Amino acid sequence: MNTRLLIAAIAAAALAALLVLIFLGQLGARELSPQPPQTPVVLLGSGATFPMEQILAWALQVKRIYPWLVVEYGGGGTGKGQSDFLQGVVDFAGSDVPLKTADWERAKSLYGGVLQVPIILGGVAVVYNIPELPPGYSLKLTGEVLADILLGKIEYWDDPRLAELNPGVVLPHERIVFVHRSDSSGTTEVFTTYLSKVSSEWRSKVGSGKTVSWPLDALGRGVGAQGNPGVAQAVRGTPYSIGYVELAYIRGLGVAALRNRSGEFVVPSRESVSKAAEALPLVNPLEDLSKLNILIILLDSEKPGAYPIVSPSYLLVKAPSAYTPEKARAMCAFLKYVLTEGQEEESLVEGYAPLPRSLRETLLSTLEKVCPSSSP
Amino acid sequence: MIYLCVASAAITVIAIAAAIVLTLSIESSEILAREGLSFVLSSRWSPSEEDYGFYGIALPLVSTLVVGALATAIALALSVAAVVYLHEYAPRQIREVISAASFAMAALPTVVFGMWGLSTVAPLVREAGLSSLCARGSPTGQSVFTAALVVGLMLTPYASSVVSAAYDAVPFTYIEALHSLGALGFERARVLLGMVKRSVAAAALLSFGRAVGETTIVALTIGSAFNLPLCPFEPAHTISSLIASQYGNAFLYPGLASALSAAALLLLAASAATTALGTRIAGAVVTGVVRHESEEH
Amino acid sequence: MRARSIRRRLADLAVHLLTAASALAILGAAGHILLSALIEGLPVLLRGASFFLEPPGPPGGDVGGVSPSLAGTLVTVAIATLASTALGVPAGVMLSEARGSPLARVAERAVELIAESPSIVVGLVVFTLLVVPMRTPSALAAAVSLSVVALPYVAAQVRESLAAIPLVYREAAFSLGLPKWKTVFLLLIPMNARGVATAVLLGSMRALGETAPVLFTAGAAFQAFYGIDKPSSTLSLLVFFFAGTPYENWRKLAWGAVLLLAMLSTSLAFLTRRLSSGVRM
Numbered sequence: 001m002n003t004r005l006l007i008a009a010i011a012a013a014a015l016a017a018l019l020v021l022i023f024l025g026q027l028g029a030r031e032l033s034p035q036p037p038q039t040p041v042v043l044l045g046s047g048a049t050f051p052m053e054q055i056l057a058w059a060l061q062v063k064r065i066y067p068w069l070v071v072e073y074g075g076g077g078t079g080k081g082q083s084d085f086l087q088g089v090v091d092f093a094g095s096d097v098p099l100k101t102a103d104w105e106r107a108k109s110l111y112g113g114v115l116q117v118p119i120i121l122g123g124v125a126v127v128y129n130i131p132e133l134p135p136g137y138s139l140k141l142t143g144e145v146l147a148d149i150l151l152g153k154i155e156y157w158d159d160p161r162l163a164e165l166n167p168g169v170v171l172p173h174e175r176i177v178f179v180h181r182s183d184s185s186g187t188t189e190v191f192t193t194y195l196s197k198v199s200s201e202w203r204s205k206v207g208s209g210k211t212v213s214w215p216l217d218a219l220g221r222g223v224g225a226q227g228n229p230g231v232a233q234a235v236r237g238t239p240y241s242i243g244y245v246e247l248a249y250i251r252g253l254g255v256a257a258l259r260n261r262s263g264e265f266v267v268p269s270r271e272s273v274s275k276a277a278e279a280l281p282l283v284n285p286l287e288d289l290s291k292l293n294i295l296i297i298l299l300d301s302e303k304p305g306a307y308p309i310v311s312p313s314y315l316l317v318k319a320p321s322a323y324t325p326e327k328a329r330a331m332c333a334f335l336k337y338v339l340t341e342g343q344e345e346e347s348l349v350e351g352y353a354p355l356p357r358s359l360r361e362t363l364l365s366t367l368e369k370v371c372p373s374s375s376p
Numbered sequence: 377m378i379y380l381c382v383a384s385a386a387i388t389v390i391a392i393a394a395a396i397v398l399t400l401s402i403e404s405s406e407i408l409a410r411e412g413l414s415f416v417l418s419s420r421w422s423p424s425e426e427d428y429g430f431y432g433i434a435l436p437l438v439s440t441l442v443v444g445a446l447a448t449a450i451a452l453a454l455s456v457a458a459v460v461y462l463h464e465y466a467p468r469q470i471r472e473v474i475s476a477a478s479f480a481m482a483a484l485p486t487v488v489f490g491m492w493g494l495s496t497v498a499p500l501v502r503e504a505g506l507s508s509l510c511a512r513g514s515p516t517g518q519s520v521f522t523a524a525l526v527v528g529l530m531l532t533p534y535a536s537s538v539v540s541a542a543y544d545a546v547p548f549t550y551i552e553a554l555h556s557l558g559a560l561g562f563e564r565a566r567v568l569l570g571m572v573k574r575s576v577a578a579a580a581l582l583s584f585g586r587a588v589g590e591t592t593i594v595a596l597t598i599g600s601a602f603n604l605p606l607c608p609f610e611p612a613h614t615i616s617s618l619i620a621s622q623y624g625n626a627f628l629y630p631g632l633a634s635a636l637s638a639a640a641l642l643l644l645a646a647s648a649a650t651t652a653l654g655t656r657i658a659g660a661v662v663t664g665v666v667r668h669e670s671e672e673h
Numbered sequence: 674m675r676a677r678s679i680r681r682r683l684a685d686l687a688v689h690l691l692t693a694a695s696a697l698a699i700l701g702a703a704g705h706i707l708l709s710a711l712i713e714g715l716p717v718l719l720r721g722a723s724f725f726l727e728p729p730g731p732p733g734g735d736v737g738g739v740s741p742s743l744a745g746t747l748v749t750v751a752i753a754t755l756a757s758t759a760l761g762v763p764a765g766v767m768l769s770e771a772r773g774s775p776l777a778r779v780a781e782r783a784v785e786l787i788a789e790s791p792s793i794v795v796g797l798v799v800f801t802l803l804v805v806p807m808r809t810p811s812a813l814a815a816a817v818s819l820s821v822v823a824l825p826y827v828a829a830q831v832r833e834s835l836a837a838i839p840l841v842y843r844e845a846a847f848s849l850g851l852p853k854w855k856t857v858f859l860l861l862i863p864m865n866a867r868g869v870a871t872a873v874l875l876g877s878m879r880a881l882g883e884t885a886p887v888l889f890t891a892g893a894a895f896q897a898f899y900g901i902d903k904p905s906s907t908l909s910l911l912v913f914f915f916a917g918t919p920y921e922n923w924r925k926l927a928w929g930a931v932l933l934l935a936m937l938s939t940s941l942a943f944l945t946r947r948l949s950s951g952v953r954m
Contacts, residue, residue: 010870010873040897040899042894042899042903042904044809044892044894044904046624046893052732053731053732053733056731056732057731059896060731070896070897070899072892072893072894072895072896072904074892074893074894075893075914076624076625076893077624077625079624079625079628079629080624080625082625082628083624083625083626083627083628084624084627086627086628087627087805088805088808089804089805089808089809089810100425100426102426103425103628177515182600182601182621183621183622183624183625184423184622184625184628184629209425210425210625210628211423213422217601217602217603219512220510220511220512220513220603220610221512221515222601223514223515223516223518223599223600223601223611224599224600224601225600225917226600226621226917227918229732229917229918229919229920230917230918232919233917233918233919234516234917236919237499237516238502238515238516240515241515249919251733251919252919377854378854378855378857378858379853379854381763382763382764382766382767382770382771382854382857383767383776384763385759385760385761385762385763385764385767386763386764386767386768386776386777386780387776387780388760388764389760389764389780389783389784389787389824389828390779390780390783392783392787392821392824393782393783393784393786393787394783395798395802396786396787396790396794396795396798396821397786399798399801399802400794400797400798403801453695454695454698454699457691457692457694457695457696458692458695458696458699460688460692461689461692461693461695461696462696464692465689465692465693466693466696473700474696474699474700477699477700477703477704478699478703479942479943479946480703480707480939480942480943481699481703481706482942483878483882483938483939483941483942484706484882484934484935484938484939485881485882485883485884485909485934485935485938486882486883486884487882487884487909487912487913487931487934488706488710488912488931488934488935489706490884490912490913490916491912491916491927491928491931492705492706492709492710494916494917495709495713495916496705496709529699529702532699560681560682560684560685561685561688561689562684562685562687562688562689563681563685565688585789588791589789589790589791589792589793589794590791591791591792591793591884591885591888592883592884592885592909592913595913596913596916596917616791616793616885619793619797620793620885620888623797623800623889624889636797637797640791640793640794640797643791643794644789644790644791644794647789647790647791648785648786648789648790651785651788651789652785652789655785
């Protein structure tokens with residue numbers, strides 16, 4: 001009868017669902033450990049999209065060496081990473097800026113210790129979408145002009161101050177639209193710290209932080225996008241827009257050449273980022289890094305050939321005793337890889353620069369001390 | 377014994393509803409105690425990592441209501457017109473086709489609508505120059521209008537099923553009478569719509585309740601900006617898109633989690649109030665309308 | 674009189690065209706959505722087994738597939754369907770058969786409240802109550818969220834279909850000595866198997882279609898499916914996160930997922946329609 005047929009159909013569907021569940025359980029396990037012995041250890045992270053492409057690349061690379069080590073990184077912005085880390089719902093977090101002292105204390109008491117490990121260097125590129133400009137041309141900007149654009153004082157692309165810096169090209173008479181981050185972002189903090197450093201008006205009116213009140217929002221010329229990828233995509237899709245993204249996200253966009261303190265107009269690249277990073281102090285990951293004002297040291301560099309907006313990105317990690325033994329091993333293995341082979345040319349994604357060798361060694365020696373001795 | 381089974385299910389359901397309200401209330405208590413009414417009335421939103429900060433939900437609240445109203449208007453206009461067309465003018469085959477299409481549309485996940493809104497509607501709004509009609513028009517095309525349009529489309533099958541069911545329920549004698557009087561299509565429609573006024577109102581309220589709660593579509597199409605959208609082509613934030621984009625980092629800012637929970641509570645209250653009202657007017661319990669979604673109309 | 678007649682006919686024509694245009698607009702929009710999904714998504718789906726069995730490629734690299742998110746969707750929807758049915762059917766029975774009793778009246782309000790809750794609010798509550806204590810987002814938490822969202826629809830559908838059975842059947846059963854609640858399960862539900870099946874399918878459809886409840890509860894694990902109590906992802910989350918990225922391969926995957934979701938939900942919808950309208954089709 002029809003009803004019985006229907007019941008049978010439902011039962012069959014339920015059975016199918018159950019089988020799928022079982023099958024997938026097997027599939028998942030099989031996929032992750034091509035050799036039978038070890039069960040996979042999953043390290044879940046979230047946070048900054050600044051280093052995201054590099055972290056994802058490292059996750060793939062490390063799987064080839066340790067097939068049982070799985071790193072999942074969900075992005076979401078520095079704010080989310082720090083928030084998740086403090087709530088204990090992730091194993092590690094990506095953060096472009098160190099924890100503020102109060103949060104650092106909180107993490108220390110929660111986990112018996114916290115490590116803030118710099119893992120990579122990156123630059124914040126100022127990107128734009130101006131169809132009229134010849135491809136390959138890098139718009140020249142100074143920090144003051146950039147701040148004035150974002151304060152709303154320079155409204156059109158063909159403003160005399162922009163034309164003056166870029167005599168060889170004709171800029172269109174279009175209003176400048178600004179794309180910023182809608183989420184709580186370390187990239188924003190790096191960028192706004194730079195603006196605060198080069199413009200006293202910016203410092204007093206807007207300041208720096210993971211989220212700020214952008215003057216252009218109030219003027220209707222600002223929009224928010226989610227994550228570095230979101231900003232890149234928004235700039236790409238919005239003619240006459242300008243935005244800020246980590247160097248890895250500049251594909252297909254115009255990139256500005258910013259004037260550094262020695263007067264040169266520098267385009268962000270691995271070399272120009274590394275030049276600025278020569279000033280990076282040797283940090284102890286177990287300390288409260290917010291007190292070191294690392295950003296202030298690195299930004300608006302006066303070294304020749306250095307790019308003005310440079311920052312390291314950190315992984316926030318609990319003290320190994322706060323993890324289960326397998327996760328502690330996995331975390332240490334991953335960090336060791338990141339700080340050794342992960343810094344080699346072949347392992348690096350375009351748009352990132354390796355940490356200076358001396359810093360790597362300092363970090364590795366700290367890891368040796370805190371990591372369990374049976375690490376692979 | 378069976379009664380025990382059934383009763384415990386009922387109790388569990390009650391417990392779930394209670395859990396929702398209690399959890400939100402407890403989480404919101406902190407910010408409501410600190411800010412009181414200015415939480416709802418203030419448009420200042422300044423998160424702070426160090427201290428408590430200040431959170432005023434006025435702007436997203438207004439935008440939520442604007443998007444809801446606009447989406448409902450769009451859904452209602454389209455639904456009523458479609459129902460009239462289907463019942464008064466359309467030949468049988470077209471009626472079947474549109475009915476089937478409407479049903480397929482009702483089944484589509486909201487994220488599909490959202491993706492379409494982001495990839496098709498937003499660029500269209502931008503390229504049609506609609507943004508320039510507004511002083512602070514959205515440069516990307518993501519705006520209150522874009523969100524309302526897509527949400528309205530998403531709601532249309534739902535709204536039209538409510539109206540259609542009521543239309544169908546009118547006793548045949550009235551229809552016979554209208555035909556025998558020689559009433560033309562639009563005249564019949566006028567009379568019949570007048571008779572189902574209550575259902576149309578109910579459809580409006582129910583749609584509004586759902587529009588207000590919609591997250592996925594809005595998050596992708598509204599432009600995520602703290603703005604008072606005096607003009608529909610400006611970007612904004614609704615309470616749901618605010619929660620979706622900010623809850624992830626809530627724990628870093630001492631007051632933010634509480635603020636978002638309070639906003640969620642507000643949203644629940646608004647949605648519940650309008651839906652309850654719509655239910656009373658329609659005379660049938662809201663979720664029972666779902667039956668109409670699955671029946672041929 | 675003739676003038677009035679012409680005026681009436683013109684008005685009728687105008688309304689005819691206007692309403693037809695409106696119906697056409699709806700059809701057009703629905704068509705465009707499905708067509709976009711097809712045009713953008715079909716090439717991705719047609720890549721064959723890799724789409725269904727592989728994880729996504731790295732940003733800007735190979736396309737790969739949606740395997741882990743598909744697994745996540747299937748698992749969470751399966752659990753959500755089971756849970757919302759297990760809870761919703763008895764609840765619906767209570768609402769229909771014990772209507773008026775204090776328990777049923779409160780339960781009725783509760784079901785309404787859950788139905789009125791925006792799905793993001795449900796996600797928020799489940800995050801607070803399940804994810805934080807568990808210290809990890811998980812497929813389980815996502816499934817719980819989806820169950821709560823689907824629950825009112827299942828309960829209401831069961832209630833309505835039971836209520837539609839004329840009183841005579843119950844009276845006949847009582848007069849034969851069957852106790853009230855046995856009647857329900859021995860007689861009414863089997864009589865109304867179609868209604869219950871519809872309820873189950875509606876529950877699935879709702880669970881399949883929701884993104885907001887899983888936003889904070891499922892996690893963002895796109896590389897593999899790790900188990901029920903571990904971080905996971907769903908097809909809808911994949912679309913939500915990948916859609917706005919600048920990576921061509923990820924956007925392709927998002928469209929593929931969109932098409933897959935559309936296909937799954939449309940089939941469920943037609944199955945439901947088939948069931949509920951019976952021979953009238």
